[in-house]
Amino acid sequence: MGLKWGTMCLMLVVGFLPYVFADYQGHALFSLRRNLKDPENVLQSWDPTLVNPCTWFHVTCNSENQVVRVDLGNAGLSGSLVPELGDLHSLQYLELSKNKLVGTIPPQLGKLKSLISLDLYNNNFTGQIPASLGDLKSLVFLRLNNNSLRGRIPNELTGLPNLKVVDFSNNSFCGTIPTTGSFARFSAKSFENNPALNGPELLGAPYDSSCH
Template sequence: MAPRVSFLIVGAVLLLGLAAGAARASNEEGDALYALRLRLSDPNGVLQSWDPTLVNPCTWFHVTCDHASRVVRLDLGNSNVSGSIGPEISRLVSLQYLELYRNNLYGEIPKELGKLKNLISLDLYANKLTRRIPKSLSKLSSLRFMRLNNNRLAGSIPGELAKLSNLKVM
């Protein structure tokens, strides 16, 4: 009977460890999203469900997660939010779709977006983003769709973006 009890204890400890790992990942992503939330003005209350005390941001509106509770889509397109996009968004390592179009976002496009290796779609058009397109976006080898038009960007399109062999729409 003693081996059976120890087996159950080891199993319970392993399950708790896996759950804690998933909770940590969700908390890191929740922290990153909440940091974005703090940067944004939200006159229509579209971010009211973004509660940092919840373990998992997958229950928040405008956030989509995969089966492992990792954030894969952030869709705040046409939400009338304003503010800046901060570097903390790069902590959403499983992010595939970043949809922030038709808002009043200003400031630079963070160079840290180049860390989002799984990004398929980057949609930032019709905001008030300024400065140059970061060369770091050339690291987004999975990127298929990128819209940056109707902003206040300066300079030329970085030649490094020509390396994006999967990019179909720019």
């Protein structure tokens, strides 16, 4: 009897795990929805009473019901991002470009170890690039252009081995442009129209304490 009961309990737990995981993702995405204004109702299907967010529009999941894409570019959204986005551990593509988003980039996005593409361009983001984005070792595309970001470009980003496309143009970055690691392959065009950016980083140059 004990063995049979234990087997039944294990089956129940294993069967329940995908739903718990899906609900965890749904909580993260619904936290984002609550923080956004959505005049065009593109998030209308993001219903928190549904356990699985894989049924929501603009959300793509893999065969294991893990969220791998969020596509909300040019959706007329305003508001700010939420730290809960960092809980979407299987997320590969986060597309939020061409909206009216404000506030800072949450440092919790650095927890998205599977992220391949981060597109936040053409918004109104402020503050600095979180150094935690240097933990996104799978990242290939990082586009932050046409915002109001400031401060230094974190040297932590130079350690991203797969980074092939960056665009930091049309912001308010200051200091120098990193030139080591993955940044050795990027041209000046990726950094243009940042009036306080002083060109490529020079070895042995004095630290500019005025940039913050």
